[in-house]
Amino acid sequence: MTGSIIAIGxxxxxxxxxxxxxxxxxxxxxxxxxxxxxxxxxxxxxxTLLLGAALSEATAIYGLIGCILIIFLxx
Numbered sequence: 001m002t003g004s005i006i007a008i009g010x011x012x013x014x015x016x017x018x019x020x021x022x023x024x025x026x027x028x029x030x031x032x033x034x035x036x037x038x039x040x041x042x043x044x045x046x047x048t049l050l051l052g053a054a055l056s057e058a059t060a061i062y063g064l065i066g067c068i069l070i071i072f073l074x075x
Contacts, residue, residue, distance in 0.1 A: 010070045016063025027052055036042045 031049040035042045 005052040006070060006074055009074070010067045011065050013067040016066075020060035020063075023056050024053050026045055027056070 027049060031045050034045050038045075
């Protein structure tokens with residue numbers, strides 16, 4: 001019984017990665033639209049996009065670490 005609860009907790013912790021992936025996809029699409037409309041601002045848009053993607057990926061990594069901790073420390 002406790003093994004299935006641990007698996008459910010680990011799966012919920014990994015949902016952070018799903019949210020981060022969707023967020024980065026949406027942000028990339030918006031950045032491409034912005035560069036298409038204003039090519040002269042491509043450098044600033046790209047810098048902002050990379051910073052946002054790095055911060056978003058950090059949340060996914062926190063979720064992965066949480067998942068690993070749940071599996072090995074609780075289980």
